[in-house]
Amino acid sequence: MAATPLEDLIAKAIKDADKSFFNEDYAKQARAVMAALKKAGYEVAPVRPPEGLVEWAKDNIPFGRLRPAELITQMYSMMVENVRRFDR
Structure with missing residues (x-):
């Protein structure tokens, strides 16, 4: 099955975030994914609205x-x- 455009976006953000072979910085990768999503017009939000x-x-x-x-x-x-x- 082919990747969705969102999956492609996430994969590219992870690939671009950390080029090291050892001791990958997963926090850096996560920040890169969040930034790529935001730049593409997405926001990660909970299914249920937060209190308030x-x-x-x-x-x-x-x-x-x-x-x-x-x-x-x-x-x-x-x-x-x-x-x-x-x-x-």
Whole structure:
């Protein structure tokens, strides 16, 4: 089975992060993967929202006349962009 574009992105980040043959720096590789994902527009987030994020999102709902799809898109982006604030 062929690798997905996301798998290719992760593999390249690991390959580029550490060229040593011995004593690989796995933390460095992990940082490279996280940076590559972020640069490609991804964010690693928990499946369930961290405590506080839902309440915060409720207080920051975009106001105005939005179509349901626009509201969901804005809410999704807002919550994913802010998940790190509450994921501690």
